[in-house]
Amino acid sequence: MSAVFDKKIHQTLADANLQLAIYTATGRLKDKRTESVAEALMPEYQELRTQANALKKHAIENLDYYLEEFERNVEAHGGKVIYCKDGTEVSDFVLGLAKERGVSLLVKSKSMTSEEVDLNERLEHHGLEAVETDLGEYILQLGHERPYHIVAPALHKTRFDVAAIFEKELHVAYETVPEKLSQIARGVLRQKFLDAGIGITGGNFLVADSGAVVLVENEGNARLTTTAPRIHIAIAGIEKVIPRAQDLAVFLKLLARSATGQALSVYTSFLSGPRRAGEIDGPDEFYVVLLDNGRTKLLPSRAKRQSLYCIRCAACLNTCPVYRKIGGHSFPWVYSGPIGAIITPQFMGVSYEPSLPFASSLCGACAEVCPVKIDIPQVLLDLRSDVKKAETREKKNRLEKLSFRMFAWMMTHPRVYAWAGWMARHGPILNVGPVRAWTSQRDLPPRPRQSFRDMWSRR
Amino acid sequence: MALARRRLTGQEACPTTDTIKTSVGKRVSLFVTCLGDQLFPNAGMAVVEVLERLGYAVDFPKDQTCCGQPAYNSGYREEARTVARHFLKTFESSEYIVVPSGSCTSMIGHHFADLFRKEPETLARVEALGRRVFEFATFLTEVANVEDVGARFDGIVTFHDGCHGLRELHIREAPRRLLAHVRGLELREMLPAEECCGFGGTFSVKFAELSGAMARTKLEAIVQTGASAVVSLDSSCLMQIQGALSRAGSKVRTMHLAEVLASR
Amino acid sequence: MSREHILHRVRTAIGRSAGQPPGVAPPVRIRVPTDDSALSVAARVTNMLARVEALAGKTYHAASPEDARAFVAAAVAGKTALASNAPFLADCGIANLPGVRTGIVDREELRECCSTVEIGITSADYALADTGTLVMLSSPQEARLISLLPPAHIAVVPSERILSGLDELFAILPNPAELTSSMVLITGPSRTADIEQILVRGVHGPGEITVVVVERG
Numbered sequence: 001m002s003a004v005f006d007k008k009i010h011q012t013l014a015d016a017n018l019q020l021a022i023y024t025a026t027g028r029l030k031d032k033r034t035e036s037v038a039e040a041l042m043p044e045y046q047e048l049r050t051q052a053n054a055l056k057k058h059a060i061e062n063l064d065y066y067l068e069e070f071e072r073n074v075e076a077h078g079g080k081v082i083y084c085k086d087g088t089e090v091s092d093f094v095l096g097l098a099k100e101r102g103v104s105l106l107v108k109s110k111s112m113t114s115e116e117v118d119l120n121e122r123l124e125h126h127g128l129e130a131v132e133t134d135l136g137e138y139i140l141q142l143g144h145e146r147p148y149h150i151v152a153p154a155l156h157k158t159r160f161d162v163a164a165i166f167e168k169e170l171h172v173a174y175e176t177v178p179e180k181l182s183q184i185a186r187g188v189l190r191q192k193f194l195d196a197g198i199g200i201t202g203g204n205f206l207v208a209d210s211g212a213v214v215l216v217e218n219e220g221n222a223r224l225t226t227t228a229p230r231i232h233i234a235i236a237g238i239e240k241v242i243p244r245a246q247d248l249a250v251f252l253k254l255l256a257r258s259a260t261g262q263a264l265s266v267y268t269s270f271l272s273g274p275r276r277a278g279e280i281d282g283p284d285e286f287y288v289v290l291l292d293n294g295r296t297k298l299l300p301s302r303a304k305r306q307s308l309y310c311i312r313c314a315a316c317l318n319t320c321p322v323y324r325k326i327g328g329h330s331f332p333w334v335y336s337g338p339i340g341a342i343i344t345p346q347f348m349g350v351s352y353e354p355s356l357p358f359a360s361s362l363c364g365a366c367a368e369v370c371p372v373k374i375d376i377p378q379v380l381l382d383l384r385s386d387v388k389k390a391e392t393r394e395k396k397n398r399l400e401k402l403s404f405r406m407f408a409w410m411m412t413h414p415r416v417y418a419w420a421g422w423m424a425r426h427g428p429i430l431n432v433g434p435v436r437a438w439t440s441q442r443d444l445p446p447r448p449r450q451s452f453r454d455m456w457s458r459r
Numbered sequence: 460m461a462l463a464r465r466r467l468t469g470q471e472a473c474p475t476t477d478t479i480k481t482s483v484g485k486r487v488s489l490f491v492t493c494l495g496d497q498l499f500p501n502a503g504m505a506v507v508e509v510l511e512r513l514g515y516a517v518d519f520p521k522d523q524t525c526c527g528q529p530a531y532n533s534g535y536r537e538e539a540r541t542v543a544r545h546f547l548k549t550f551e552s553s554e555y556i557v558v559p560s561g562s563c564t565s566m567i568g569h570h571f572a573d574l575f576r577k578e579p580e581t582l583a584r585v586e587a588l589g590r591r592v593f594e595f596a597t598f599l600t601e602v603a604n605v606e607d608v609g610a611r612f613d614g615i616v617t618f619h620d621g622c623h624g625l626r627e628l629h630i631r632e633a634p635r636r637l638l639a640h641v642r643g644l645e646l647r648e649m650l651p652a653e654e655c656c657g658f659g660g661t662f663s664v665k666f667a668e669l670s671g672a673m674a675r676t677k678l679e680a681i682v683q684t685g686a687s688a689v690v691s692l693d694s695s696c697l698m699q700i701q702g703a704l705s706r707a708g709s710k711v712r713t714m715h716l717a718e719v720l721a722s723r
Numbered sequence: 724m725s726r727e728h729i730l731h732r733v734r735t736a737i738g739r740s741a742g743q744p745p746g747v748a749p750p751v752r753i754r755v756p757t758d759d760s761a762l763s764v765a766a767r768v769t770n771m772l773a774r775v776e777a778l779a780g781k782t783y784h785a786a787s788p789e790d791a792r793a794f795v796a797a798a799v800a801g802k803t804a805l806a807s808n809a810p811f812l813a814d815c816g817i818a819n820l821p822g823v824r825t826g827i828v829d830r831e832e833l834r835e836c837c838s839t840v841e842i843g844i845t846s847a848d849y850a851l852a853d854t855g856t857l858v859m860l861s862s863p864q865e866a867r868l869i870s871l872l873p874p875a876h877i878a879v880v881p882s883e884r885i886l887s888g889l890d891e892l893f894a895i896l897p898n899p900a901e902l903t904s905s906m907v908l909i910t911g912p913s914r915t916a917d918i919e920q921i922l923v924r925g926v927h928g929p930g931e932i933t934v935v936v937v938e939r940g
Binding site for chain 3: 054193209220252299300
């Protein structure tokens with residue numbers, strides 16, 4: 001694996017406090033999810049998963065139709081849709097609009113899609129102030145860090161970490177009580193909501209038959225972001241489209257439960273267009289940015305396009321024994337955990353981090369909890385094959401390829417295989433390579449003198 | 460492919476096969492697995508003993524080697540196909556194939572089909588074969604229709620569910636029902652349950668430190684039960700767990716389910 | 724133009740052509756429960772109130788609009804409050820309680836008031852019994868900020884507006900966008916667990932929520 005990946009994993013494993021923080025936090029979310037979808041409480045859970053998968057499959061397989069339907073309905077309600085190929089087009093649009101309207105302060109609610117395109121960096125580079133309002137994201141923005149987890153961005157931070165960040169960046173007294181820390185953030189951010197000229201959100205779902213953006217949250221910052229400023233811009237990947245408002249009866253029941261174990265999150269907003277005639281408050285302008293940024297690269301593969309079904313609940317992160325050890329920052333891109341492991345190579349190319357699809361024991365716990373039934377282990381296996389094909393083409397890792405060729409040859413020549421087995425049991429053990437890797441963590445198994453076939457032939 | 464016939468509520472529906480009522484005297488072929496053959500022969504012998512005790516005639520096709528999973532999991536599909544074809548040739552004429560491993564059974568029963576999607580003829584043969592391959596515990600409960608094999612084992616054990624067996628083959632109840640009938644045995648479940656031991660094939664050496672960390676978490680759960688032995692369907696998991704137990708200086712031993720069931 | 728470029732890439736990837744009708748969509752899955760607890764208003768009320776309390780909200784079951792008025796009067800005593808323009812609040816006499824402001828239609832005035840007032844009082848278009856949820860559609864009668872900016876929110880809802888759950892909501896309201904630019908489902912007080920997974924209420928939205936269910940008789 002790349003030295004960077006290896007180092008990050010090692011650092012995370014070596015940090016006992018961090019290990020405890022990650023394991024405990026994900027454990028809590030995992031257990032809450034399990035309780036909330038228990039058979040007794042939610043007998044229809046498996047049926048809903050099947051339906052959600054079917055809806056996503058249908059939407060993706062007819063994506064152009066639903067994007068156009070969505071666009072028509074957004075415009076029918078007075079909004080505007082902007083298609084963006086990449087992050088540059090997104091920031092160009094936002095910058096252009098901000099300039100036209102004389103806006104210098106923007107508020108943002110949590111949006112992994114905006115992280116994906118480094119929107120804040122680009123805006124700040126051009127002298128705009130873009131303030132994160134979700135508490136976890138706000139903490140990270142002050143601390144200049146990337147999110148650690150798709151749903152709980154500051155999962156890795158203790159109250160002491162947060163106290164230090166607030167003290168340094170907000171010039172307030174050192175305060176470690178979480179409730180008080182939240183009040184400090186609330187106080188600062190309140191005024192930002194009221195002063196901002198533009199509110200930027202993501203979009204949990206884009207509803208084609210309504211031209212609506214659905215936002216799911218617990219704090220109220222997305223509501224404020226979309227109510228106080230005069231302009232609302234929602235940025236969402238093209239894959240977020242679902243066919244009908246009524247399909248939310250399936251998706252909403254799965255999302256909050258899968259993410260945090262709540263039946264519904266505190267606020268679910270269904271927003272279509274700027275405020276209507278007579279409505280007292282709400283934005284005057286409503287834009288939806290439909291982002292490609294590589295999603296069309298995932299679409300052609302029938303086997304792997306299910307990666308686009310993801311509703312970003314992070315259930316896979318919370319259940320993954322690997323994520324729960326190596327945490328979010330070990331991953332090379334903004335998306336971490338099992339979903340990150342399958343979409344990163346598809347967006348960035350397998351050479352971006354060739355060992356990423358291999359950083360899994362293929363235990364399948366992720367697939368078991370995915371509300372939209374993405375077969376993550378199968379996609380990982382397909383990506384592993386893609387990595388090896390690329391390496392063969394690029395003539396990399398030839399020794400490994402050779403050893404597997406030999407493996408295949410040996411396994412089709414039983415006498416050679418039997419001899420190799422004898423050598424493994426009686427020959428010298430060299431503490432190099434895989435043997436050394438094994439013994440660095442565990443003892444070797446005792447070596448039996450006879451193989452099973454030896455014993456069988458002596459019966 | 461024999462999988463739990465009963466649809467466990469809350470579980471994904473899995474492909475089922477007709478419950479095959481066998482009678483004493485039928486012949487089964489043993490695929491002992493490459494790891495089982497070379498490093499865990501006692502587990503294989505225990506499988507034979509249990510099957511013979513139940514009245515089956517066991518044969519051991521000598522040309523058998525491996526199911527090809529290491530190559531498949533490492534991304535080498537062509538090499539995996541080569542090994543799979545050899546497996547097909549070796550076992551095609553067997554009426555029943557019993558495998559003391561959830562992961563190998565899953566490879567043969569589920570993933571062989573992935574390998575031959577572009578070869579319809581081989582695919583058909585592979586799918587037919589897949590229907591005759593059974594993980595050991597599943598064979599006993601679903602095909603032989605027994606839960607009490609007359610075993611005795613005094614001690615407290617805990618059971619580790621290997622991930623392929625658990626999540627791809629949906630095996631959860633079968634080994635527990637078998638253990639419930641072992642005289643003198645007390646089964647204590649681990650908490651948390653169903654977490655990966657960290658083996659994952661080449662993952663265990665490619666990501667050694669991470670694999671070791673996962674093993675140590677599993678050890679904590681094991682130790683909490685107070686069990687003197689860990690039992691599983693997969694020698695690969697047991698190898699990982701035993702290696703970690705031994706390194707930690709623990710006296711807890713590991714046993715394949717077959718070894719427990721062969722105990723008298 | 725990125726629009727054409729992206730749509731073209733999408734079509735090429737999934738093998739469709741421009742203007743091609745979509746395949747058959749999976750049928751809508753809406754299951755409105757028909758058991759007694761779902762059908763009976765009394766059961767829905769009980770369920771709704773229990774759910775809100777489980778979320779650390781406060782509740783009151785008012786036997787009449789007058790009863791509701793008295794409860795709200797006590798709740799806002801000594802505090803500043805703003806009531807929405809919902810007709811039901813006027814019907815209950817809540818809108819004209821002393822100390823309760825109402826009748827704001829100007830956006831700036833509304834924002835000014837909401838950012839200083841201690842309690843926001845609204846009605847709700849619907850409520851969902853199985854999750855303890857308030858359903859609020861933005862309209863000339865119900866402004867959005869009133870249930871959002873003030874640190875406390877009191878919602879006064881006639882019992883007949885309580886639905887069994889999400890399925891029933893989408894059964895009767897298949898296209899909320901036809902009615903409003905904003906439909907919000909409110910389930911409990913604002914919360915976060917972003918710091919060490921410790922639950923904190925009232926981060927941005929109201930930390931205190933009171934649901935008053937009113938029997939109109």
